Amino acid sequence: MFAVNAISHDVSKPAVAPGSEGSKLAALNAWVAEVAALTQPDAIHWCDGSDAENASLIARMQADGTLIKLNEKTHPNSWLHRSHPDDVARVEHLTFVCTREQEDAGPNNHWMSPADGHKQMDALFAGCMKGRTMYVIPYCMGPIESPLSRCGVEITDSPYVVANMRIMTRMGAPALARIEREGKFVRGLHSIGELDPERRFIMHFPEELTIKSYGSGYGGNALLGKKCHALRIASHQARNEGWLAEHMLILGLENPQGETHYVAAAFPSACGKTNLAMLIPPEGYRAQGWKVWTVGDDICWMRPGADGRLYAINPEAGFFGVAPGTSDKSNPNALASIQHDTIFTNVGVTADNQPWWEGLDNGHSPVTDWRGNAYDAVKGPAAHPNSRFTVSARQCPSYSEQAENPAGVPISAIVFGGRRASLVPLVFEARDWKHGVLVGAAMGSETTAAATGAVGVMRRDPMAMKPFCGYNFADYFSHWLSFDQNGAKLPKIFHVNWFRKGDDGKFLWPGFGDNLRVLEWMIQRVKGEAGSVETPIGHLPNQGDLNLDGITLSEEAQAKLFGFDHAGWQTEFASIGEYLEEYGPRMPQALKDEQQRIARSLEG
Numbered sequence: 001m002f003a004v005n006a007i008s009h010d011v012s013k014p015a016v017a018p019g020s021e022g023s024k025l026a027a028l029n030a031w032v033a034e035v036a037a038l039t040q041p042d043a044i045h046w047c048d049g050s051d052a053e054n055a056s057l058i059a060r061m062q063a064d065g066t067l068i069k070l071n072e073k074t075h076p077n078s079w080l081h082r083s084h085p086d087d088v089a090r091v092e093h094l095t096f097v098c099t100r101e102q103e104d105a106g107p108n109n110h111w112m113s114p115a116d117g118h119k120q121m122d123a124l125f126a127g128c129m130k131g132r133t134m135y136v137i138p139y140c141m142g143p144i145e146s147p148l149s150r151c152g153v154e155i156t157d158s159p160y161v162v163a164n165m166r167i168m169t170r171m172g173a174p175a176l177a178r179i180e181r182e183g184k185f186v187r188g189l190h191s192i193g194e195l196d197p198e199r200r201f202i203m204h205f206p207e208e209l210t211i212k213s214y215g216s217g218y219g220g221n222a223l224l225g226k227k228c229h230a231l232r233i234a235s236h237q238a239r240n241e242g243w244l245a246e247h248m249l250i251l252g253l254e255n256p257q258g259e260t261h262y263v264a265a266a267f268p269s270a271c272g273k274t275n276l277a278m279l280i281p282p283e284g285y286r287a288q289g290w291k292v293w294t295v296g297d298d299i300c301w302m303r304p305g306a307d308g309r310l311y312a313i314n315p316e317a318g319f320f321g322v323a324p325g326t327s328d329k330s331n332p333n334a335l336a337s338i339q340h341d342t343i344f345t346n347v348g349v350t351a352d353n354q355p356w357w358e359g360l361d362n363g364h365s366p367v368t369d370w371r372g373n374a375y376d377a378v379k380g381p382a383a384h385p386n387s388r389f390t391v392s393a394r395q396c397p398s399y400s401e402q403a404e405n406p407a408g409v410p411i412s413a414i415v416f417g418g419r420r421a422s423l424v425p426l427v428f429e430a431r432d433w434k435h436g437v438l439v440g441a442a443m444g445s446e447t448t449a450a451a452t453g454a455v456g457v458m459r460r461d462p463m464a465m466k467p468f469c470g471y472n473f474a475d476y477f478s479h480w481l482s483f484d485q486n487g488a489k490l491p492k493i494f495h496v497n498w499f500r501k502g503d504d505g506k507f508l509w510p511g512f513g514d515n516l517r518v519l520e521w522m523i524q525r526v527k528g529e530a531g532s533v534e535t536p537i538g539h540l541p542n543q544g545d546l547n548l549d550g551i552t553l554s555e556e557a558q559a560k561l562f563g564f565d566h567a568g569w570q571t572e573f574a575s576i577g578e579y580l581e582e583y584g585p586r587m588p589q590a591l592k593d594e595q596q597r598i599a600r601s602l603e604g
């Protein structure tokens with residue numbers, strides 16, 4: 001029987017944290033005992049996050065086929081996991097926010113009453129861990145010593161989840177010690193159940209700091225520290241406590257003088273968020289000493305500091321990145337990160353047992369697809385479009401040591417972006433905070449082949465938080481507006497669009513490393529060192545203000561990347577006006593007024 005430190009095989013004995021009798025862990029011990037009584041595991045294992053524990057978990061998973069060892073020479077200590085073929089992505093239609101009042105969950109969430117939610121989930125959890133080990137995972141989202149960090153405990157019957165949470169969070173003994181000091185933690189209960197799509201639900205109880213997830217072993221549904229805790233529960237907690245839990249990357253832009261400015265950015269999927277977070281400056285910039293530092297690629301927790309600025313931490317300790325499209329061309333830092341100690345999920349495999357995915361372009365080719373069948377292009381891609389790598393952030397060459405700073409990093413600029421083939425220029429700056437919140441609320445992006453459904457359909461996804469805001473979206477916008485108080489030194493807010501196309505359907509902007517030129521202009525604007533052109537939609541860069549050395553833009557590109565299409569924006573703002581009505585009567589009037597102000601200035 002496997003168990004590195006099983007506390008008791010007979011679960012009738014109280015399951016207590018190691019050496020925790022009589023300490024502030026009483027609430028945790030009581031909860032664990034209650035869950036054990038419900039789920040009836042054969043053994044309980046309190047995770048300490050040690051290398052020894054990880055090694056024995058991996059050995060167990062290799063033995064039972066949960067993990068397949070990859071080529072030890074090319075990818076040391078790296079593993080492949082194949083999820084159940086219909087358990088390959090988040091399941092939004094089965095994701096619920098259970099608040100006492102349905103209005104508090106808002107029209108942006110599926111709702112069920114807490115009583116019904118608990119009843120439905122507990123019926124699924126009853127006896128579900130018989131024959132299994134129940135793992136208790138204490139974890140901390142954020143640096144262990146940071147006041148911005150928050151702890152949680154995930155109970156799960158999946159060792160795959162344990163191995164991933166160890167990479168993605170600060171997991172084990174240090175987190176348990178902090179929980180003992182603070183006595184407060186988010187409760188996450190997870191079981192892979194029978195992997196039956198009909199018995200699969202992810203329920204959030206933000207008023208109880210509780211998550212219950214059953215029937216899925218996949219990333220966002222099972223690694224509860226990520227979307228469930230760090231966004232849905234945390235966004236609700238942040239609204240109550242006066243901070244922000246956002247779906248944003250955090251990067252540091254260091255100039256040749258050694259000054260580093262930090263930028264937080266929100267993009268919907270398929271915009272290259274991880275690529276931006278790990279950007280490598282163009283050759284000319286690198287030669288001058290420009291650097292981009294990676295603090296985080298997905299989630300940002302930020303709160304006002306004593307000086308009125310917003311300070312941010314990345315609550316995660318790893319990257320759960322999309323594999324397809326990751327290459328030495330699109331993201332050399334990501335590729336360098338995943339050459340060892342990486343867990344790959346649903347990628348393809350080459351003849352010499354290396355991980356493979358579409359877009360890797362490394363001269364190798366797949367022989368086995370993500371289902372474990374012989375690869376056949378006719379049947380579909382070798383790697384699932386949502387296949388992932390899980391890797392410690394420390395393995396990224398551009399990882400910033402400021403990511404461990406308990407105070408967080410000061411945010412100079414917030415960026416919203418989307419995939420827009422037409423209308424939207426390369427970059428513009430909001431006039432002020434209120435205008436910036438409207439820019440975020442109106443964020444739109446066109447669907448791509450990777451997502452389901454048609455290609456090129458524009459959908460709005462405010463601040464890229466539509467699937468992740470744990471409460472009423474209208475209240476969320478009010479919360480954002482509430483930061484605009486006197487004494488606040490708020491970041492400037494910008495919008496970018498890397499994906500503008502010409503009449504010939506080709507991209508007008510080279511993107512990738514050249515996006516640094518846009519970041520450079522933003523920081524110059526923050527420092528009051530760059531001019532701009534004032535338009536009804538905000539400040540556009542003077543063409544000459546953007547450093548375009550080394551790239552040539554056609555006449556059409558210059559006109560469309562730096563231009564302002566009056567009629568087009570009238571249509572767009574009418575559409576934004578309608579969109580703001582979608583979130584019901586709680587929508588802050590100030591945001592509607594801002595939309596009206598701009599719509600009117602477009603009529604003039």
Ligand SMILES: C=CCn1c(=O)c2[nH]c(Cc3ccc(NC(C)=O)cc3)nc2n(CCCC)c1=O
Pocket residue numbers: 270271272273275276277279325330498499507509510511512513515
């Ligand atoms: C920091 C990089 C951000 N970024 C971009 O800035 C970007 N831009 C484009 C569009 C594009 C594609 C190919 C070229 N190729 C050449 C040769 O110009 C140029 C732009 N694709 C981009 N992608 C990939 C999107 C899919 C995840 C991308 O990630």
